[in-house]
Every structure is written in C-alpha cells, then in structure tokens.
Amino acid sequence: MPVNLTAPDASQLFPVAGVRLGVAEAGVRKAGRKDLTVILLDEGASVAGVFTQNRFCAAPVQVCREHLAQGAIRAIVVNTGNANAGTGEAGLRRARQTCTALAGLLQLQPRQVLPLSTGVIMEPLPVDRIEAGLPAAIADAQASHWARAAEAIMTTDTVPKAFSARARVGGAEVTVTGIAKGAGMIRPNMATMLGFLATDARVDPALMPRLALELAEGSFNRVTVDGDTSTNDSFLVIATHQAGNAPVTSLDSDEGRALKAALLDVARQLAQAIVRDGEGATKFITVRVDGGRTADECRQVAYAIAHSPLVKTAFFASDPNLGRILAAVGYAGIGDLDQTRIDLHLDDVHVAINGGRHPAYREEDGQRVMKQAEITVRVGLGRGDAADTVWTCDLSHDYVSINADYRS
Structure with a gap:
C-alpha cells in the first residue's frame, strides 16, 4: 500500500484550457487495461522537456528530443507495457511510425507529435496495436480526463498520481495540472518515470526549456526509490497561453516567480507521490x-x-x-x-x-x-x-x- 497517498479525486483536478486527454485499451502487453494515452494541444501551445541522462536511452526519448528541437508540438502519445528501449534502429522506426499514425489522424506533421513509452525493456514495440487503438483514444479526449490519463500511464504503480493548483500570476488566475507515473527503477537524473505538467499561463516560449529544467531539479531530481535511472525518464512542461495573465517574460520577475512556485508545488507533489508509491514501500x-x-x-x-x-x-x-x-x-x-x-x-x-x-x-x-x-x-x-x-x-x-x- 502507498504511504499516505490515495487516488486523485477527478473533481479536484482542474482542466487546463487548450489541453485534452484521451485513453484507450490497445493491448500493448496485456489485454483489458488502459495502456494508450493521447494528449492533444491547441495550436500555439509551447512544450519543453527534460529527459533521462541514461546513455542507453529509449527510442522515444531520442525522437522526442528531435521533435522538440523543431517546435510546434500539438500532440503526445504514451504507451505503457513496452519501453521501446534496447531496440536499436527498429525501435526508432517504430517510435516514428507511432508519430506518423497519430499525425495522420489529426492532420498534423509527424514532427508535431511526441512519443513516450514505459514498460519492459528490449521488446519490440507492437505498433500495429497502438495504431489500432489511436482512434478510440482520440475519440475519448476531453479536458477533464486527467485522472483517466494518470491511470492509463501506470505500470507497477498502485495508485494514479495527479495534482492541480491555481495561482495569481500577472493579474489573473492561472491553472496548473500534472500527472506522473513511477514506482520502481526510480532515480531520475535530468524514473521508470514519466511526468506531464500543464498550465494555461501565458509565458514567453523561450523560457520554457529553462523552466522545465528548474522544475525537474526542484522535484523529480530529488527522489529515489532504488537508485536505478530509467532508460525512459521524461518530463514535459506545457504552456497553452490561454489564461488572461500578463505574459511572463522573465522567471526572475514577480510574475515568473509566482508561476514557477505554482508549477513547482504540483511537480513536487507528483515526485513525492512516486516515492510514496515506491514498489513495496511502507515508509x-x-x-x-x-x-x-x-x-x-x-x-x-x-x-x-x-x-x-x-x-x-x-x-x-x-x-x-x-x-x-x-x-x-x-x-x-x-x-x-x-x-x-x-x-x-x-x-x-x-x-x-x-x-x-x-x-x-x-x-x-x-x-x-x-x-x-x-x-x-x-x-x-x-x-x-x-x-x-x-x-x-x-x-x-x-x-x-x-x-x-x-x-x-
């Protein structure tokens, strides 16, 4: 049982304008469980990521880095049950094939899709099952489905991990909601760990890489379950720019510090939830x-x-x-x-x-x-x-x- 951690109440998770989430049962590794998630972003959203320092990083990590460098991310696809790590060139092809499949359904370019995977290492990614499950995941996508997505990205986790916050930034209320998964192979170094943190705040896109790094340093890079740094660690920060705040142009301004504090509060709750749900943990x-x-x-x-x-x-x-x-x-x-x-x-x-x-x-x-x-x-x-x-x-x-x- 997790240590003083319960499943999130979906009614306490705030939708983030410009973000929709959908899940499906694709049978990636086992039948009868939610194992495929799509996160759909409105045009104009900014995304930055921090990834594992494990030199044996997974194919989706490599593709995410490539696509983030090209910008204009509109969708994220996450599968559990298979890490697509230790799979060589074939794994890269399958990760890119997943992006192409989702992009085709959404009328996007493949470079606008980020793929993430978690699960068993050194097994071929069953792209055919993922492709077959994507239409159902897209059809399921709603702004309120944070709790469903938190459940669908789990592997050995015993409870979903999701938190929300609201804060005053630049004269307006902004929303922050995040989900994460992880219970074993946890010692993030930017565990297996995936984290997604979204806000509707207006923030200079040029600040996003620094913001993602500082948030990771203050949260996920402060936890360990077993000292093993995963091949797939990925932490994505999303800003949809749809709140009414004055744009944050410096993280060292009053507005920047207020936004970072709200984001860091949720990121730390997610990071600590991973430890509280550490495999076999009692303390x-x-x-x-x-x-x-x-x-x-x-x-x-x-x-x-x-x-x-x-x-x-x-x-x-x-x-x-x-x-x-x-x-x-x-x-x-x-x-x-x-x-x-x-x-x-x-x-x-x-x-x-x-x-x-x-x-x-x-x-x-x-x-x-x-x-x-x-x-x-x-x-x-x-x-x-x-x-x-x-x-x-x-x-x-x-x-x-x-x-x-x-x-x-």
Whole structure:
C-alpha cells in the first residue's frame, strides 16, 4: 500500500484550457487495461522537456528530443507495457511510425507529435496495436480526463498520481495540472518515470526549456526509490497561453516567480507521490543534509543515505541501527569531510553529535521514530551554509517480489 497517498479525486483536478486527454485499451502487453494515452494541444501551445541522462536511452526519448528541437508540438502519445528501449534502429522506426499514425489522424506533421513509452525493456514495440487503438483514444479526449490519463500511464504503480493548483500570476488566475507515473527503477537524473505538467499561463516560449529544467531539479531530481535511472525518464512542461495573465517574460520577475512556485508545488507533489508509491514501500523518508559547502555535496550525501540498501532495510524493519547512516555519509565521496563535525537527527531525536553517539540518545527513542510512516533524517556536515533535500522510501520484501515477477 502507498504511504499516505490515495487516488486523485477527478473533481479536484482542474482542466487546463487548450489541453485534452484521451485513453484507450490497445493491448500493448496485456489485454483489458488502459495502456494508450493521447494528449492533444491547441495550436500555439509551447512544450519543453527534460529527459533521462541514461546513455542507453529509449527510442522515444531520442525522437522526442528531435521533435522538440523543431517546435510546434500539438500532440503526445504514451504507451505503457513496452519501453521501446534496447531496440536499436527498429525501435526508432517504430517510435516514428507511432508519430506518423497519430499525425495522420489529426492532420498534423509527424514532427508535431511526441512519443513516450514505459514498460519492459528490449521488446519490440507492437505498433500495429497502438495504431489500432489511436482512434478510440482520440475519440475519448476531453479536458477533464486527467485522472483517466494518470491511470492509463501506470505500470507497477498502485495508485494514479495527479495534482492541480491555481495561482495569481500577472493579474489573473492561472491553472496548473500534472500527472506522473513511477514506482520502481526510480532515480531520475535530468524514473521508470514519466511526468506531464500543464498550465494555461501565458509565458514567453523561450523560457520554457529553462523552466522545465528548474522544475525537474526542484522535484523529480530529488527522489529515489532504488537508485536505478530509467532508460525512459521524461518530463514535459506545457504552456497553452490561454489564461488572461500578463505574459511572463522573465522567471526572475514577480510574475515568473509566482508561476514557477505554482508549477513547482504540483511537480513536487507528483515526485513525492512516486516515492510514496515506491514498489513495496511502507515508509516515506525525507533526507535533509545541511551544513555543506555546496548544495551539490549536500545532495551527494543525501543520495548516499537514500540509496543504501542497509539504511533502507533498517527503516523497513524499524531497526534503529543508525550507524548505517553515518557509514553512508562517510562513503558519499566528500574527500575532506571531518567526521568529528557530523550531527545526526531522526525527527526530534538527536542521535549523534560531533561524529559520535549523543550522550542522551536512547535506542527506544530511535525505534519510536522509525516505526512512523513518515520520517525525517537530518544530517549536519558542519562545514558550510548549504543544504539540500532528497525524498526516498524503505526497501521491503515486496520490492524483491514485485521485480522478480515483473514480466510474468
């Protein structure tokens, strides 16, 4: 069961003017489930994307990068059940064939379509099934179908992930709605992760690539389930320019900061939902590292803790074997780290001070915190003023079972 996460209420997801979503059952891998999604955009929308840094990136990632460079995106097609990764030139042809099929039905150019896939790696994409399912997905497209789309893009997720917000930007109300999928193979580096975030705000199209990057850095690039960076990670940000706000021409202006804050709020909720729904997860863990010389080194230490199987299994067992956290800090790769300056807190419990056990620390206090569903680990490095935060989950028996049975 996910950690303090429930399926979205469709009535609480706000339509974004200029965006329609439709889903269908195409039988990409299994019959009887929604596995094909189209996102249709009005003319004039702007789209930017951030993609996996995995050098073995999937065919759809490569095609998305090509098409985004040419601009004027009008449609997105997403299939689950098959990642179309590790498929060579044939995979690229099939990704492009999918774009051509959808473009033909919508009277667009193939370069105006972005393909995204998620699922099993190294299997041929069944383009014939996708082509057969596209008319039904198009016919299903409505502005209110965010919850349906969130369900249709799932793989091992147990609940759909979708959030909305409204904010005042440039003298008018703007809407933000986003969906994402992911539960395993999660350590985005721009997990398997797909994210889509749309707003009706008017924003200079030239700002969109920077906006997408900064949003990813503040959200999806702060989560990990198992440390595996997917071949298919993709995060798309859409602006339809249909709200009544004064156009945002700088992200450093008051209007730009207000828009980014609204978008980042939804992006972080989506990113944290992925961790809350991590495969087999029973606990949601915030790892906060402060006192660093740079934010990058703080994040490096935070990820060492968040990726450690020994730390993660201790949290699953509610076992306050907290020396494992200090060990992870030590091997994080900070060459001149002074262990005598390290502090460790577990929520309100001061576990270690100056690199050693705090005199007042009692194991029953540590266990009390570790039994909680939500836990904050805070490490002080004692070497500067920088800080950073990562969100992760525990590692349970079910994680092994889910991934052992993934293709069955």
